Amino acid sequence: MGNTNQPLLLQGNEAIVEGAIAAGCRFFAGYPITPATEIAEGMSVKMPMVDGTFVQMEDEIGSMGAIIGASLTGVKSMTATSGPGFSLMQENIGFACITEVPCVVVNIMRGGPSTGLPTNPAQGDIMQSRWGTHGDHPIIVLCPHSVEECFYATIKAFNLSERYRVPVILTTDEVIAHMREKITLPPAESLEIIERVRPNVPPDWYIPYEDNSIGVPPMSAFGDGYRYHVTGLVHDVRGFPTSRPDEVDAFIHRLHRKIDKGLPYIQEGEYFLMDDAEVAIISYGSVARSAKQAAILAREKGQKVGVFRPITIWPFMRGAVEEILKNVRAVIIPEMNMGQYSREVKRVDQGYARIITLNRVDGQVITPDDILRKLKEVY
Amino acid sequence: MPEYTRLIHNYLRHDKKFPHVWCPGCGNGILLGSLIRAIDKTGLSKDDIVLVSGIGCSGRLPVYVDFNTLHTTHGRALTYATGVKLAKPSLNVITIMGDGDSMAIGGNHFIHAARRNIDITAIILNNSIYGMTGGQYSPTTPYGMRASTAVYNSIEQAFKISELAVTAGAVFVGRQTVYNAKLLDNLIEKAILKKGFSVVEVVTHCHVQYGRQNKLGSAVDMLKWQRDNSIPVEKAAKMSPEELKDKIITGILVDKDLPVYEEEYEKVRERAKGLA
Numbered sequence: 001m002g003n004t005n006q007p008l009l010l011q012g013n014e015a016i017v018e019g020a021i022a023a024g025c026r027f028f029a030g031y032p033i034t035p036a037t038e039i040a041e042g043m044s045v046k047m048p049m050v051d052g053t054f055v056q057m058e059d060e061i062g063s064m065g066a067i068i069g070a071s072l073t074g075v076k077s078m079t080a081t082s083g084p085g086f087s088l089m090q091e092n093i094g095f096a097c098i099t100e101v102p103c104v105v106v107n108i109m110r111g112g113p114s115t116g117l118p119t120n121p122a123q124g125d126i127m128q129s130r131w132g133t134h135g136d137h138p139i140i141v142l143c144p145h146s147v148e149e150c151f152y153a154t155i156k157a158f159n160l161s162e163r164y165r166v167p168v169i170l171t172t173d174e175v176i177a178h179m180r181e182k183i184t185l186p187p188a189e190s191l192e193i194i195e196r197v198r199p200n201v202p203p204d205w206y207i208p209y210e211d212n213s214i215g216v217p218p219m220s221a222f223g224d225g226y227r228y229h230v231t232g233l234v235h236d237v238r239g240f241p242t243s244r245p246d247e248v249d250a251f252i253h254r255l256h257r258k259i260d261k262g263l264p265y266i267q268e269g270e271y272f273l274m275d276d277a278e279v280a281i282i283s284y285g286s287v288a289r290s291a292k293q294a295a296i297l298a299r300e301k302g303q304k305v306g307v308f309r310p311i312t313i314w315p316f317m318r319g320a321v322e323e324i325l326k327n328v329r330a331v332i333i334p335e336m337n338m339g340q341y342s343r344e345v346k347r348v349d350q351g352y353a354r355i356i357t358l359n360r361v362d363g364q365v366i367t368p369d370d371i372l373r374k375l376k377e378v379y
Numbered sequence: 380m381p382e383y384t385r386l387i388h389n390y391l392r393h394d395k396k397f398p399h400v401w402c403p404g405c406g407n408g409i410l411l412g413s414l415i416r417a418i419d420k421t422g423l424s425k426d427d428i429v430l431v432s433g434i435g436c437s438g439r440l441p442v443y444v445d446f447n448t449l450h451t452t453h454g455r456a457l458t459y460a461t462g463v464k465l466a467k468p469s470l471n472v473i474t475i476m477g478d479g480d481s482m483a484i485g486g487n488h489f490i491h492a493a494r495r496n497i498d499i500t501a502i503i504l505n506n507s508i509y510g511m512t513g514g515q516y517s518p519t520t521p522y523g524m525r526a527s528t529a530v531y532n533s534i535e536q537a538f539k540i541s542e543l544a545v546t547a548g549a550v551f552v553g554r555q556t557v558y559n560a561k562l563l564d565n566l567i568e569k570a571i572l573k574k575g576f577s578v579v580e581v582v583t584h585c586h587v588q589y590g591r592q593n594k595l596g597s598a599v600d601m602l603k604w605q606r607d608n609s610i611p612v613e614k615a616a617k618m619s620p621e622e623l624k625d626k627i628i629t630g631i632l633v634d635k636d637l638p639v640y641e642e643e644y645e646k647v648r649e650r651a652k653g654l655a
């Protein structure tokens with residue numbers, strides 16, 4: 001971990017490395033890809049310094065498999081990639097979902113589809129991060145908008161993954177990944193670091209996938225004497241494959257319930273000038289920086305504009321968004337995609353407010369001016 | 380207590396519902412027996428063994444045995460195994476894969492795992508077919524043989540798994556048939572004890588898919604074929620390529636030493652800390 005107390009000038013990607021180490025990550029597997037490569041490079045330097053392990057795999061499928069394997073031994077693990085690599089990871093992300101193996105996947109969004117615009121920012125993977133792997137599964141996706149927040153969101157990603165035994169996706173865009181900002185790393189003691197719950201019963205009593213009040217079974221590490229079976233097939237409470245409808249149903253429901261119950265803890269958003277806002281900009285990642293600037297400039301003109309910035313992109317912050325929709329007359333949703341998060345907002349808008357989308361897919365950031373121009377439609 | 384009873388009680392899971400998923404007569408069961416006997420001989424603790432598999436009939440093997448068992452995605456067993464071994468080198472990691480699993484969808488992982496030389500034992504059940512999905516041709520289906528996606532016979536050349544492993548840099552490579560179960564026991568035991576990436580190619584029969592489509596007879600007929608076509612590697616060395624055509628070369632093809640990844644990485648840690 002870098003020095004604390006003295007301010008550093010870090011890139012978003014470097015802050016993610018620092019956050020991961022602070023969170024206790026001790027295993028990283030990855031494959032180089034712009035604009036996420038600095039994370040792999042940083043981890044290759046720092047992991048061995050803290051008795052962790054870095055391995056460069058042959059592809060992103062392998063990276064994802066390796067971090068799941070590492071986590072099964074009780075070691076916190078992470079990988080980092082961008083669009084093409086994120087696509088390759090999807091099957092194994094689903095494996096982490098169904099086997100409930102904590103791990104963190106960083107996806108720095110660049111223009112797509114396919115090789116797309118490797119060096120330009122985009123926000124085109126919002127839906128992929130939700131539904132990229134097949135089957136019904138809940139997923140947690142966090143999206144920081146500054147270098148400092150990259151640090152804290154990475155820690156939160158690990159904490160949530162450990163607490164709920166899920167893969168957590170940390171996504172942001174090329175702008176945040178590469179820009180440099182001042183950050184003072186906090187002392188380790190000041191951070192809340194969560195560890196997965198381990199079994200406290202003797203091995204003979206251990207039922208690896210048994211339900212409990214929080215829906216998160218304690219997880220033993222390979223080698224600790226609790227020999228059990230881990231499979232990507234739907235399994236019963238002992239971990240053995242089952243297709244008995246009652247067991248399948250209970251299992252899939254538990255996976256969802258554990259996240260539903262945790263929503264107040266999982267979901268986090270920033271309200272910026274929202275107290276008296278009559279128009280809200282809903283925005284995340286680098287675009288939220290332009291949104292805040294636009295709100296400040298609009299207020300100088302006497303327009304009561306505020307910003308709601310979901311940091312938790314998924315599970316969708318339905319309650320918060322509904323509340324905003326009820327209290328403003330219009331919502332503007334700028335995104336560097338053809339309209340992905342805005343669809344979710346529209347889905348919960350029961351005619352409460354007018355919804356205006358603002359989309360850029362030319363590889364350029366959305367500027368405060370772009371947003372101010374859009375604001376004219378409601379003023 | 381007879382030896383096999385002791386082994387069954389010690390290594391098969393009591394709480395797992397049998398019967399197993401395999402067809403009666405499948406060679407996978409013979410390998411399961413060999414594996415258990417080999418592990419028993421090594422004296423390793425069950426707690427320290429992680430058995431990792433991919434997807435296929437072969438992939439179903441770990442669920443029955445009382446180790447730390449991990450049934451992963453198709454072709455990716457070695458990537459999970461890599462994570463397990465590097466994160467906790469004290470564990471003994473063994474992977475079980477099919478020929479499609481390890482050579483088609485997982486072929487890239489296979490050559491890179493061999494090249495990296497992580498201390499993993501890779502056991503490949505080569506039945507020359509995709510068993511689980513119903514008999515489609517695999518990368519090891521010989522030229523001219525029939526499969527459900529090659530009803531006009533396969534026009535592709537087959538991979539030679541062990542030879543590929545040697546070329547890719549595996550430090551220990553051996554091949555044996557399930558017919559020669561005793562020799563297979565020994566080979567697996569050696570592979571597990573070997574430091575570095577070791578490969579055991581297990582030539583087995585899928586009489587239900589491959590055998591039926593190619594009219595090769597029963598499981599017993601296919602076992603006899605294995606017996607009659609096996610040539611020990613020492614003998615094979617004195618034979619011509621023509622004489623060795625369609626034969627199974629058995630035994631240890633390579634046994635050498637190269638730096639093991641985990642040990643090298645320990646040095647990386649030392650260097651990194653010296654820098655810090």
Ligand SMILES: Cc1ncc(C[n+]2csc(CCOP(=O)(O)OP(=O)(O)O)c2C)c(N)n1
Nearest residue numbers: 435436437453477478479480508509510511
């Ligand atoms: C990504 C993916 N593609 C395809 C499949 C379907 N599938 C399951 S098993 C299998 C082939 C298995 O053949 P092999 O590896 O030779 O093992 P065997 O069943 O013969 O033991 C395939 C193609 C899958 N499970 N996952």
Ligand code: SF4
Nearest residue numbers: 401402405436510585
């Ligand atoms: S289909 Fe073939 S490989 Fe699979 S269990 Fe049956 S005999 Fe064995």
